Amino acid sequence: MIRTMLVDDDRLVRLALADILDDAPGITVAAQASDGAEAVERARAQHVDVVLMDVRMPRVDGIEATRRLLALPRPPKVVVLTTFDLDQYVYDALAAGAVGFLLKDSDPAEIVRAVEVVADGQAMLHPSAARRLIEHCHATTRRRTSAARSRLDRLTPRESEVLVLLAEGASNAEIAAALGMRESTVKAHVSRILAALEVGNRVQAALYARDAGLTG
Incomplete structure (x- = not known):
């Protein structure tokens, strides 16, 4: 419940x-x-x-x-x-x-x-x-772009693909379907992404992706 x-x-x-x-x-x-x-x-x-x-x-x-x-x-x-x-x-x-x-x-x-x-x-x-x-982030977070890109460099190419979809609001099931992965694998990737970016949840990870220009 x-x-x-x-x-x-x-x-x-x-x-x-x-x-x-x-x-x-x-x-x-x-x-x-x-x-x-x-x-x-x-x-x-x-x-x-x-x-x-x-x-x-x-x-x-x-x-x-x-x-x-x-x-x-x-x-x-x-x-x-x-x-x-x-x-x-x-x-x-x-x-x-x-x-x-x-x-x-x-x-x-x-x-x-x-x-x-x-x-x-x-x-x-x-x-x-x-x-x-997204518009708000683009207008107010330019000074954080370099730092965000530096953190995103810690990700593997596959993790970056997951992050792009995550930042667009896709669920774990939707990410799994789009990338041909198991949902459990997506969850593992998301956990590693949060740890690499040093953030506590998916929204904050999405903010980093947008700050870095990973999504438009």
């Missing part, structure tokens, strides 16, 4: 999300919070696997809450769920360690799929947000 927590200062939004997730097999809403500070308190009190996190909230916003949650001994996976397509706040949340984000008007099935995907250790980015993220 995937234990989720909903973090949003709008009670009606939390109720709507709870209805969506409680109807999904294998998922339960274990906790709710109205801001980031409350979210961290609840995560300390009980284990949750996935957090759906709003960005703009009183007291502690979603960005700072993400940092605090990921510092816990058993950190949950954080997905930013926002009304904003992509802005500096969302980029900062991803850089802080969130494993993806969706728009609040996403189809309920996409929200359920996001919870399942990130609980399995993968990333979930809304397509339009992924495009905006």
